[in-house]
Amino acid sequence: MTEKPIPPRPGLGAPKARLAEILRVDHAGELGAVHIYRGQRAVLGAGRGHERTAAQLAEMEGHEAVHLSRFDHLLTEHGVRPTAMTPIWRAAAFALGAGTALLGDKAAHACTEAVESVIEKHYAGQIAELAEREPALAAELSQFRDEELAHRDQAVEEGAREAPGYALLSAVIQAGCRAAIKISEKI
Secondary structure: OOOOOOOOOOOOOHHHHHHHHHHHHHHHHHHHHHHHHHHHHHHHOOOOOOHHHHHHHHHHHHHHHHHHHHHHHHHHHHOOOOOOOHHHHHHHHHHHHHHHHHOOHHHHHHHHHHHHHHHHHHHHHHHHHHOOOOHHHHHHHHHHHHHHHHHHHHHHHOOHHHOOOHHHHHHHHHHHHHHHHHHHHHO
16 A cells, blocks of 8 residues: 655645655654664674574665665755654664564564565655656655665565564554654654
8 A cells, every 4th residue: 555645735835845854754764774774783793693684684774874875965955954853763773673683583574574664655655746846856766665675575585474473563663663754754
């Protein structure tokens, strides 16, 4: 299910304000993703028998770091401040990553699947909203979405759905992501 695009707001400055929300929330999401992977690698990278998963997580973190760098640039280019929640999201994301990794490789992958499932829908809504007004940004978001989908698919292939308490874990992580999106757009 794809998120419905937010209808344009009336009034002068409305498109600029909406673009600021989009850039702010996407920056926050990519920052969170980087720190989730860092938390997971802090746990799994230190233990024997997790080398394969740790290498996969490092590769995914590298993709997220590229996305984050791009949003850093876009925030500066458009004069948009990052979310005031940045320190909280950084710590919460690292804790989520470390916590799921403590449950094992499959739980770490379940975290990736849950997050990327929400992000895919989020990006799809933004892409539809921006397609005519900001086609270059919509194209970049499409590329990022495709990379997020690849992360999700890889996580599923690695056994995400076999994680202990998968349904509950996934539901809680997805609810947290949706809440963080709403908060980061505004704050």
